[in-house]
Amino acid sequence: MKKIFIVEDDEGIRELVEFLLTTQDYSVQAFPNARTFQKTVKEQVPDLFLLDIMLPDGNGLDLCKDLKESEETSHIPVVLMSAHANVDRLEGANDFIAKPFDVDELLLRIGKQFA
Amino acid sequence: MHFKELFDDSPVAFYTCDANGKISYYNRSAAALWGREPVVGEESWCGSLKLCSPDGSPLPKEDSPMARAAKDERLQKPFEIKIELPEGSFRNLLVYPQLKHNEKKEITGSYFTLVDISDRHKDHIKQVTLSAIEQSSDDAIVSKDLDGKITSWNAGAERIFGYTEKEALGKQITMLIPQDRLNEETYIISNIREGKKIDHIETIRLDKSGKEIPISVTVSPLKDASGKIIGASKVARDISDKLQVEEKQAMLSAIVESSDDAIVSKDLNGIIMSWNRGAEQIFGYMEEEVIGKSIKILFPKERLQEEDVIINRVINGKKIDHFETIRRHKSGREIPVSITVSPIKDSHGRIIGASKVARDISAQVESQVAMEKYIKNLEILNSVGKSISEKLDVKGILQRVTDATTDLTGAAYGACFYKNTGEKEGGLRLFTTSEYQLPSGNSVKTSHSRVFESSFIPEEVVRVDDISNHHNKIKKGFPFGISTQNSPIKSYLAVPIISKSGFLIGGLQFGHPAAGAFTEEHELMVMNIAAQAAVSLENSKLFEQVKSLSAKKDEFIALASHELKTPLTTIKGYIQVLSKLKQEGMPQHFLSRSLNQVDKLNTLVEDLLNMSRIEAGQLNFHLEVFDLKEMLHDLIDTFTYSSQTHKVVKDLGNSAAMIEGDKQRIEQAILNLLTNAIKYSPRADAIYVSLEVTENHVRLKVRDEGIGLTEDQKRQLFTRFYRAEDTTGISGLGLGLYLTKQIIDRHRGKIEVTSEYGKGSEFCFTLPMKKLETQNRLYNSNSLR
Structure with missing residues (x-):
C-alpha cells in the first residue's frame, strides 16, 4: 500500500482529499501545517507528497524545495496544489493541480506518479 | 586880300555868315571838318550836311544854336554841336560864335570858329560809363x-x-576801420606808395552804425597823367554771405567731428581720405594711422568681397543704405555695424570716391541677442513645464528640472534635493545632479546632503556672487557641502521647492566657477520652474499613492480569489463524490446543475483575478504551438453539450490553423465569445462559428442573431466593467470582453466587432499564423515564457 503525506490547512479540503485517496487504497497521513509535517518527515518518509502551497506557517513551494534537496526525500514525487492558478516556479515538483480540481483528475494524476 | 589868305590856310576852322545867315566865307579847315564844301551865299548857318544836338537829336539849321547866337548879344558863348559827315560818321564840334557889327553897332553878320572835340568826347563817354558802373x-x-x-x-x-557820398567825401578812410585794425591802413598805404596792388584781403570794416562787416578788399594805386601815385582806389565786397557758407561748412565739419558715427571718405580705390573722431572711437585707429591706407583694414577676412560690391555700386552712382555687416576693430574684435555709403562727386559731377557712415550697432545686436535668448528661455520654460507635468515619476521630474534649470542659468553644476515621502523628519536627500562645465577632477562634493539642507531652511532664495567673500554673513554649514577653500564654485544660487500647502519639499542648488554668474533673471526663472516642479511633484505623490492603493487592491483580489476558491474546491469535490455514489433517489441532474454553477462561480473568481493581474502586468502566458481548428472542435463539442438552448453551427474548414499561444487563455477568450453570443441572443436558437486560414493569419468569427449593439456600445465594449445598458436581467461582471481583448492583444492579434442594433453581432479576431517550416521544432518545445 502506497503511503501519501498530505499538507493542507483547510479542513474541508484536507478531509475531502483524505477521503478520496483512502477510497483508492492509499495509506494517507494528513497535516494541517508545515510544522507538524516537518517533524514527521524527519522520522518517516511516504511514497508521495501532496502539498498545498499557501500554508499558515510556511509555503508548500519551500517545503518542496527542501524535500527535493534532501538526500532522503529527493526521489519521492511531490504534487503541488493551489487555488492560485498560475505558479511560476514549481521548485522541482512533479506535478501541479489547480483548485478547484476535478475529483477524477486528481486521482488520475496521483496514480500517474506511481505508474 | 592878305588877311583872307591868312584865314584860308589857318589850322583853325573858321567861317562867316551874313545877316540872313547865309554862309559868306569858310576856310579849308572848316571844309575839312564838315567833310564838304558848302555853296557860299546859298547855304545857311552851318556847312555840314546835317546838324544834331550833342545828345544826337537832329537840329534844323534855322533853329540851330548858331542861328540863335547870331540874333542875341547874350548868347556869345561857346556851345557844342554834333554834325553828321557825308560818309555817315559823326563829329562833335565846339562852336565859338562872335557877332559882326557895323559902325552903327548894327549886327551885320556872324563869325564862327570850330574846334573838333570828338576825342575829348570819347574820353567823356568812358568816364560816364565807368562812373555808371x-x-x-x-x-x-x-x-x-x-x-x-x-x-x-x-x-x-x-x-x-x-x-x-556827401557824408563820406573828404573824410578819413580810417572812419571805416575798427580800432584794432588801424595798422592795416598803414600797411595798405605803404604798399600803395610803392605802387603795389593789394588783392582780396579779407578783413572787417565798420559801417555807419558801428556794426562790423566782413569784407574782401582790393586796393590799387591811382596815378595821375604823369604816372605819379596820387591815391588809391579801393574795391570792397561784402562777404557776409560767403562767410555764412563757410560757417555752414565749419558747422558741418564740427558735426562730422562730434558725431558718434564713424564718418569716413575713401577714393574709388578704397583708400581712406578722411576719418572722424567717431571712426577713431568705433574702429580704434587714429586719423593719422589710417589716412592713405586701404579701407580693407576694417574688413574681416571673410567679408573682403563686400568692398568690391560696395565700390561697384558707388561707381554706378548708387547709394547703400543701412547695410548691416561686421567690421574689425584695431584690436581684431568684430563689431556689428550698420553702414550707409554714398558716392562723392567733384564739381563736374564725376564720382571720385565714397563717403561712408558706419554706426556701431553692438547695442542693438546685443538687445536682439538678449531678446532671442529671452524667447529661447521662454521656450525652455514652456517645454519644461509641459514635460514635467507629463512625467509622473519623481526621479524623472527632478532630473528634467535639474537639467533644465542648470541649462537656463548656465550653471556649471546643478543639484536637486527632495524630501521623500517615505522618510520621516528632515530627510532632504540629494536626488539628481547636472554637471556641465566643471573641469574633471574638480567635481563638487555633494556627499554631505544634510548640510545642503541648510540652504533651504529659510525657504528663501539664496544668491551669492562669490562665496569665498562671504565668510561673515554665512552661518554654520554654509556653503552647504561645498568647501570654500579651493572651491571650484564662486557663484552660488539656491532656490527652495515649496508645495502648494507651503511645505518645503525640496530645493535646487547651482554653482559656477566665475563670480557673479547668476542674475535676478536666473533666480526668477528657477523660481518659476521650481513652482511648476512643486505641482508636478505633488501630482507625482498622488500618483504614487494611487499606485500603492492599486497594488493593495490587486493583493486583496489575489487573496480574496484564493479564499473563495478554497470552499469551492470542497463543494465541487463533494458534489462529484455524491454523483459517483449513485444512491437511490438522488436526482443526477440536480448534482450536475450544482456542479455547473460551481464552475461558473469559479470562472467569475478567475476573471476577477485575471483582470487584476492584467492591470498589474502580471498575467503570465505559457506559450505552445497548437492547431486552433482542433481545439475549436473539442471546445464546441463540450460547449454544445452543456448548452441547452442554442445549437452551435460551425464552419471550420480543413486547413490546420497553427498558432503559438497560451492554449488555456485562448480557450478562455473563445469561450467568452461563445457565452456572450448565447447570452445576448435569448430568442435565437443557434450561433455561428467560422474559421478562415489565410497566408499569415487565422481568423475566427463568432456570430449571433441577437439584440445587437449601438454605435456607442460598440465603442465602449472592450472596456473594463462595461455592460450594455439594456442588459439588465443578463448576468455578468463586464469583464469577459475586456479579458478577451487583453488576451488577443497579448498574442499580437486583433479583435473587432460588427453589429447592427436589433439584428445581431459578429465578433472576429485574427491571430498571426505560425509558419509551417518552424512548426515541428516549436511544437515540441512547449516553450515557457
Missing part, C-alpha cells in the same frame, strides 16, 4: 588820396557802409 556796382568803390582822405564814394559804398 561805379554807381551801380554792388561793391563799394572808393578812392582816397595818400593821406587817406576819401575822394570818391559810390552807391555800393553807400549801401555797404551806410554813409552817403
Whole structure:
C-alpha cells in the first residue's frame, strides 16, 4: 500500500482529499501545517507528497524545495496544489493541480506518479 | 586880300555868315571838318550836311544854336554841336560864335570858329560809363588820396557802409576801420606808395552804425597823367554771405567731428581720405594711422568681397543704405555695424570716391541677442513645464528640472534635493545632479546632503556672487557641502521647492566657477520652474499613492480569489463524490446543475483575478504551438453539450490553423465569445462559428442573431466593467470582453466587432499564423515564457 503525506490547512479540503485517496487504497497521513509535517518527515518518509502551497506557517513551494534537496526525500514525487492558478516556479515538483480540481483528475494524476 | 589868305590856310576852322545867315566865307579847315564844301551865299548857318544836338537829336539849321547866337548879344558863348559827315560818321564840334557889327553897332553878320572835340568826347563817354558802373556796382568803390582822405564814394559804398557820398567825401578812410585794425591802413598805404596792388584781403570794416562787416578788399594805386601815385582806389565786397557758407561748412565739419558715427571718405580705390573722431572711437585707429591706407583694414577676412560690391555700386552712382555687416576693430574684435555709403562727386559731377557712415550697432545686436535668448528661455520654460507635468515619476521630474534649470542659468553644476515621502523628519536627500562645465577632477562634493539642507531652511532664495567673500554673513554649514577653500564654485544660487500647502519639499542648488554668474533673471526663472516642479511633484505623490492603493487592491483580489476558491474546491469535490455514489433517489441532474454553477462561480473568481493581474502586468502566458481548428472542435463539442438552448453551427474548414499561444487563455477568450453570443441572443436558437486560414493569419468569427449593439456600445465594449445598458436581467461582471481583448492583444492579434442594433453581432479576431517550416521544432518545445 502506497503511503501519501498530505499538507493542507483547510479542513474541508484536507478531509475531502483524505477521503478520496483512502477510497483508492492509499495509506494517507494528513497535516494541517508545515510544522507538524516537518517533524514527521524527519522520522518517516511516504511514497508521495501532496502539498498545498499557501500554508499558515510556511509555503508548500519551500517545503518542496527542501524535500527535493534532501538526500532522503529527493526521489519521492511531490504534487503541488493551489487555488492560485498560475505558479511560476514549481521548485522541482512533479506535478501541479489547480483548485478547484476535478475529483477524477486528481486521482488520475496521483496514480500517474506511481505508474 | 592878305588877311583872307591868312584865314584860308589857318589850322583853325573858321567861317562867316551874313545877316540872313547865309554862309559868306569858310576856310579849308572848316571844309575839312564838315567833310564838304558848302555853296557860299546859298547855304545857311552851318556847312555840314546835317546838324544834331550833342545828345544826337537832329537840329534844323534855322533853329540851330548858331542861328540863335547870331540874333542875341547874350548868347556869345561857346556851345557844342554834333554834325553828321557825308560818309555817315559823326563829329562833335565846339562852336565859338562872335557877332559882326557895323559902325552903327548894327549886327551885320556872324563869325564862327570850330574846334573838333570828338576825342575829348570819347574820353567823356568812358568816364560816364565807368562812373555808371561805379554807381551801380554792388561793391563799394572808393578812392582816397595818400593821406587817406576819401575822394570818391559810390552807391555800393553807400549801401555797404551806410554813409552817403556827401557824408563820406573828404573824410578819413580810417572812419571805416575798427580800432584794432588801424595798422592795416598803414600797411595798405605803404604798399600803395610803392605802387603795389593789394588783392582780396579779407578783413572787417565798420559801417555807419558801428556794426562790423566782413569784407574782401582790393586796393590799387591811382596815378595821375604823369604816372605819379596820387591815391588809391579801393574795391570792397561784402562777404557776409560767403562767410555764412563757410560757417555752414565749419558747422558741418564740427558735426562730422562730434558725431558718434564713424564718418569716413575713401577714393574709388578704397583708400581712406578722411576719418572722424567717431571712426577713431568705433574702429580704434587714429586719423593719422589710417589716412592713405586701404579701407580693407576694417574688413574681416571673410567679408573682403563686400568692398568690391560696395565700390561697384558707388561707381554706378548708387547709394547703400543701412547695410548691416561686421567690421574689425584695431584690436581684431568684430563689431556689428550698420553702414550707409554714398558716392562723392567733384564739381563736374564725376564720382571720385565714397563717403561712408558706419554706426556701431553692438547695442542693438546685443538687445536682439538678449531678446532671442529671452524667447529661447521662454521656450525652455514652456517645454519644461509641459514635460514635467507629463512625467509622473519623481526621479524623472527632478532630473528634467535639474537639467533644465542648470541649462537656463548656465550653471556649471546643478543639484536637486527632495524630501521623500517615505522618510520621516528632515530627510532632504540629494536626488539628481547636472554637471556641465566643471573641469574633471574638480567635481563638487555633494556627499554631505544634510548640510545642503541648510540652504533651504529659510525657504528663501539664496544668491551669492562669490562665496569665498562671504565668510561673515554665512552661518554654520554654509556653503552647504561645498568647501570654500579651493572651491571650484564662486557663484552660488539656491532656490527652495515649496508645495502648494507651503511645505518645503525640496530645493535646487547651482554653482559656477566665475563670480557673479547668476542674475535676478536666473533666480526668477528657477523660481518659476521650481513652482511648476512643486505641482508636478505633488501630482507625482498622488500618483504614487494611487499606485500603492492599486497594488493593495490587486493583493486583496489575489487573496480574496484564493479564499473563495478554497470552499469551492470542497463543494465541487463533494458534489462529484455524491454523483459517483449513485444512491437511490438522488436526482443526477440536480448534482450536475450544482456542479455547473460551481464552475461558473469559479470562472467569475478567475476573471476577477485575471483582470487584476492584467492591470498589474502580471498575467503570465505559457506559450505552445497548437492547431486552433482542433481545439475549436473539442471546445464546441463540450460547449454544445452543456448548452441547452442554442445549437452551435460551425464552419471550420480543413486547413490546420497553427498558432503559438497560451492554449488555456485562448480557450478562455473563445469561450467568452461563445457565452456572450448565447447570452445576448435569448430568442435565437443557434450561433455561428467560422474559421478562415489565410497566408499569415487565422481568423475566427463568432456570430449571433441577437439584440445587437449601438454605435456607442460598440465603442465602449472592450472596456473594463462595461455592460450594455439594456442588459439588465443578463448576468455578468463586464469583464469577459475586456479579458478577451487583453488576451488577443497579448498574442499580437486583433479583435473587432460588427453589429447592427436589433439584428445581431459578429465578433472576429485574427491571430498571426505560425509558419509551417518552424512548426515541428516549436511544437515540441512547449516553450515557457
